[in-house]
Amino acid sequence: MDTAEKKWSEMTWEEKREERFKKWLNPPVNFSGEDAAKLYKERVNRFIKAIKLEEPDDRVPVILPAGNIPAYLAGGNLKTAMYDYDELRRAWIKFLIEFGPDMDTFIGPGLVLPGRVLETIDFKLEKWPGHGLADDIETYQFVEKEYIKAEEYDALIKDPSDFWLRKFLPRAAGAFKAFEKLPQLTAFIGIPVFYVGAFADPEVQAALKALVDAGIETMKWTEAVNDVNRQSLEAGLPSFWGGMSGAPFDMIGDMLRGTNAIMMDMFQRPDKLNEAMERLVPIAIDEAVAGANASGCPIIVMPLHKGTGGFMSNKQYETFYWPTFKKILLGLVNEGLVPMPFAEGNYEPRLEIIKNMPRSAVLWWFEHMDMSKAKKELGGVSCIAGNIPVTTLCTGTPEDVKEQCRRLIEDCAPGGGYILTGGATMDRGNPNNLRAVMDAAKEYGMYKK
Amino acid sequence: MNVEKKWSEMTWEEKRREKFNKWLTVPDIKFVSPEAEKLYMERVTRFARAFLLEKPDRVPCILPVSNFAAYYGSSDLRTVMYDYDELKRTWRKFLHEFGDSDMFFGPGMVPSGKMLEAVDYKLYKWPGHGISGDTTSYQCVEGEYMKANEYDALIKDPSNFWLRTYLPRVFGAFEALRNIPPFTTIEEIAIMSFVAYGRPDVRAALEALLEAGKESVKWMMAVMEVSQEATRMGFPAIMGGLSKAPFDTLGDTLRGTQGVMMDMFQRPEKLHQAMEKIASLTIDSTLASIGDSGVPLIMMPLHKGADGFMSTKQYETFYWPTFKKVIMAFVNEGIMPVLFAEGSYNTRLDIISELPRGSVTWWFDQTDMAKAKKILGDKACLVGNVPTSLLMTGTPQEVKEHCRNLIEICAPGGGYILSGGANIDKGDPDNLRAMMEAVKEYGVY
Numbered sequence: 072m073d074t075a076e077k078k079w080s081e082m083t084w085e086e087k088r089e090e091r092f093k094k095w096l097n098p099p100v101n102f103s104g105e106d107a108a109k110l111y112k113e114r115v116n117r118f119i120k121a122i123k124l125e126e127p128d129d130r131v132p133v134i135l136p137a138g139n140i141p142a143y144l145a146g147g148n149l150k151t152a153m154y155d156y157d158e159l160r161r162a163w164i165k166f167l168i169e170f171g172p173d174m175d176t177f178i179g180p181g182l183v184l185p186g187r188v189l190e191t192i193d194f195k196l197e198k199w200p201g202h203g204l205a206d207d208i209e210t211y212q213f214v215e216k217e218y219i220k221a222e223e224y225d226a227l228i229k230d231p232s233d234f235w236l237r238k239f240l241p242r243a244a245g246a247f248k249a250f251e252k253l254p255q256l257t258a259f260i261g262i263p264v265f266y267v268g269a270f271a272d273p274e275v276q277a278a279l280k281a282l283v284d285a286g287i288e289t290m291k292w293t294e295a296v297n298d299v300n301r302q303s304l305e306a307g308l309p310s311f312w313g314g315m316s317g318a319p320f321d322m323i324g325d326m327l328r329g330t331n332a333i334m335m336d337m338f339q340r341p342d343k344l345n346e347a348m349e350r351l352v353p354i355a356i357d358e359a360v361a362g363a364n365a366s367g368c369p370i371i372v373m374p375l376h377k378g379t380g381g382f383m384s385n386k387q388y389e390t391f392y393w394p395t396f397k398k399i400l401l402g403l404v405n406e407g408l409v410p411m412p413f414a415e416g417n418y419e420p421r422l423e424i425i426k427n428m429p430r431s432a433v434l435w436w437f438e439h440m441d442m443s444k445a446k447k448e449l450g451g452v453s454c455i456a457g458n459i460p461v462t463t464l465c466t467g468t469p470e471d472v473k474e475q476c477r478r479l480i481e482d483c484a485p486g487g488g489y490i491l492t493g494g495a496t497m498d499r500g501n502p503n504n505l506r507a508v509m510d511a512a513k514e515y516g517m518y519k520k
Numbered sequence: 521m522n523v524e525k526k527w528s529e530m531t532w533e534e535k536r537r538e539k540f541n542k543w544l545t546v547p548d549i550k551f552v553s554p555e556a557e558k559l560y561m562e563r564v565t566r567f568a569r570a571f572l573l574e575k576p577d578r579v580p581c582i583l584p585v586s587n588f589a590a591y592y593g594s595s596d597l598r599t600v601m602y603d604y605d606e607l608k609r610t611w612r613k614f615l616h617e618f619g620d621s622d623m624f625f626g627p628g629m630v631p632s633g634k635m636l637e638a639v640d641y642k643l644y645k646w647p648g649h650g651i652s653g654d655t656t657s658y659q660c661v662e663g664e665y666m667k668a669n670e671y672d673a674l675i676k677d678p679s680n681f682w683l684r685t686y687l688p689r690v691f692g693a694f695e696a697l698r699n700i701p702p703f704t705t706i707e708e709i710a711i712m713s714f715v716a717y718g719r720p721d722v723r724a725a726l727e728a729l730l731e732a733g734k735e736s737v738k739w740m741m742a743v744m745e746v747s748q749e750a751t752r753m754g755f756p757a758i759m760g761g762l763s764k765a766p767f768d769t770l771g772d773t774l775r776g777t778q779g780v781m782m783d784m785f786q787r788p789e790k791l792h793q794a795m796e797k798i799a800s801l802t803i804d805s806t807l808a809s810i811g812d813s814g815v816p817l818i819m820m821p822l823h824k825g826a827d828g829f830m831s832t833k834q835y836e837t838f839y840w841p842t843f844k845k846v847i848m849a850f851v852n853e854g855i856m857p858v859l860f861a862e863g864s865y866n867t868r869l870d871i872i873s874e875l876p877r878g879s880v881t882w883w884f885d886q887t888d889m890a891k892a893k894k895i896l897g898d899k900a901c902l903v904g905n906v907p908t909s910l911l912m913t914g915t916p917q918e919v920k921e922h923c924r925n926l927i928e929i930c931a932p933g934g935g936y937i938l939s940g941g942a943n944i945d946k947g948d949p950d951n952l953r954a955m956m957e958a959v960k961e962y963g964v965y
Contacts, residue, residue: 270732271730276733279730283717289714358705
């Protein structure tokens with residue numbers, strides 16, 4: 072163990088990444104047949120080459136922009152999938168069977184949250200179909216608020232887990248409100264008689280019971296999700312979701328302070344904001360590493376929000392958003408992982424800044440973006456992914472979609488380093504529009520050898 | 521809001537005057553008699569003056585007793601740790617039979633054996649649990665509960681380290697908590713995190729925590745019943761809270777003596793960073809714990825900085841800076857730290873004399889009191905230090921004579937409290953009464 076760890080720490084990031092790629096290429100699974108095993112390797116290799124800015128052996132790889140669409144194609148909806156795990160499993164397996172032979176990766180149902188767990192903990196940060204939203208809504212709605220007050224930055228900076236347990240969780244979930252009453256658990260005195268007594272409080276006991284109930288319910292949900300993911304791997308479809316991370320500015324702006332407050336903080340308490348973001352860097356890296364170690368897939372998905380064009384100036388981006396975000400990117404790279412920032416909104420003004428990264432280390436997924444410009448600016452530095460408009464996917468014809476893909480491939484595919492996908496994912500619509508994406512990759516995305 | 525603002529603008533002396541004035545106000549309780557109320561006020565006033573380097577009517581005395589009441593009541597530590605009725609009976613017997621004294625120690629330092637068993641606490645052995653049933657004290661079990669390469673984890677996210685690494689090691693019942701994921705997450709809801717709480721072993725750990733919590737409340741009720749009775753009878757409490765020096769926290773309960781001594785040489789920077797972090801958390805948790813006790817005193821038992829444990833230079837480099845930071849944080853809140861220096865502190869007297877005049881009290885175990893009075897006498901109230909050996913094996917006359925000697929050395933000018941160098945668990949109650957006689961006979965100003 073010790074020698075292996077030592078060796079790991081002495082490796083370059085490229086060497087570490089090769090180790091992780093090897094693991095990704097050889098998942099601990101019994102493939103359903105030789106074909107599946109062969110296809111699996113081909114698919115992963117297609118992605119690996121694109122990430123390394125090389126031309127894949129055959130064609131442009133594709134991530135089908137499928138969000139919650141499996142639920143609808145199976146005749147259900149997001150609400151039924153959130154509450155009925157058998158239904159969840161049935162819908163995603165159906166999608167796997169119908170699209171599986173023709174996909175490069177499969178996004179499992181792990182992003183469909185278990186409704187009963189959210190109810191058990193009385194989760195406040197999201198609305199979902201049937202709970203704050205109409206039953207037939209196909210996605211969640213985030214509820215932004217100033218959950219954390221300006222003067223609470225210090226608590227976050229001093230002891231992040233204590234802050235989460237006793238300040239954030241009680242506000243994020245009604246069932247955990249009583250955690251506010253807990254004393255600081257790091258009692259450095261010796262005999263923990265007094266703080267153990269805090270757990271006799273009936274409200275604290277009820278909160279812990281809710282936690283256990285949520286755990287038991289999550290286990291049931293996990294069983295269904297894991298089952299689908301295992302079947303997908305066995306069928307030869309790799310995962311492209313190894314773990315999650317994000318930018319500290321978004322962690323604070325989305326979850327803790329809200330957009331309005333964090334924008335004010337840039338002016339009123341820039342030092343606290345920066346200090347708090349610094350504290351979140353190692354936390355975000357650790358979480359992503361743990362996720363990737365568990366999943367075996369080295370791709371770290373990083374949804375980005377508040378740094379998009381129009382939300383702040385380039386100067387503010389460089390002062391507040393980029394420094395700690397960059398630290399996380401490099402921290403993940405240094406662990407052999409592949410950060411995949413998903414830049415929601417328009418990231419064109421940031422291209423100049425974000426290209427300052429080691430070659431092939433990062434994979435950028437863009438929503439609204441002039442992809443030919445992105446290819447020009449980033450092409451020699453990062454693999455890029457995107458960005459069929461959701462509007463075309465949801466309302467266009469298969470021909471429209473295919474044509475859009477053709478143009479994207481022409482702009483982005485040359486020389487490698489491109490993954491075809493949507494600007495966002497679709498939850499509802501014509502399944503033939505998804506098929507058109509694959510058709511386009513096969514027809515226009517072939518690399519000539 | 522107005523009051524708070526005012527508080528933050530006050531000097532530490534002003535804050536302390538407020539805190540002591542509150543302590544010196546007749547508490548809102550029903551005394552057993554007008555005489556008890558009068559005595560209570562006399563006693564609190566006597567202590568307050570001594571702590572503040574003033575002359576009281578006479579030298580006050582802190583009886584050096586810890587588990588003494590258990591044996592006085594023909595019981596033993598093991599019994600009263602498990603049987604709260606016995607705990608109450610013995611402490612009340614001592615309270616009612618001992619006679620005049622200046623204060624009373626409730627049974628709060630006798631931990632519940634049932635609670636310790638419920639959590640399978642590894643840091644202590646106690647009678648019938650690792651040491652023989654008739655032992656009069658518990659025994660701390662030092663170990664390397666935190667490894668040298670875990671300093672960063674402690675510094676980066678203390679509660680994360682505490683809950684997921686440290687607690688599973690020092691509480692057998694919480695071993696499964698090593699399986700819970702961090703609370704911090706970049707996702708608005710890390711749904712997979714909940715899975716851990718469905719695990720049978722984690723559920724069992726939480727059950728154990730709840731059981732221990734309930735047990736601890738039963739124990740606390742018993743302790744409070746006795747302490748409140750003592751107050752109603754006119755005997756004040758003189759301990760508002762408990763705290764520690766960061767170096768001791770690391771040395772006692774995290775790295776162990778050997779580990780922390782090596783760390784001074786092998787990773788001094790990490791040690792410093794960790795002590796800074798622990799200092800800040802210690803300040804928070806101590807101030808929160810004394811919330812409304814009304815007693816403006818915090819007891820700090822000191823261990824690894826004693827003479828012989830480290831050089832003066834090491835004391836100045838490693839022990840003193842964060843210790844001082846913790847002390848001054850309490851002082852700045854108007855609270856007086858009572859620093860109980862176990863072992864001897866003869867070589868530290870010059871260093872510790874730098875604290876502001878009247879800000880702290882030093883309680884010495886084996887320190888030379890004449891030297892202490894000379895160096896610290898006009899700076900800090902002194903407490904001590906009848907030797908435990910004399911209290912346990914000497915005659916009442918010998919004890920009284922020793923007290924006379926101490927009073928002659930330390931009492932002049934005020935700022936002195938007679939007590940033992942450490943507390944005794946067993947022995948002749950007349951030796952304790954001899955101390956009370958001595959202060960009345962020789963300690964009148």
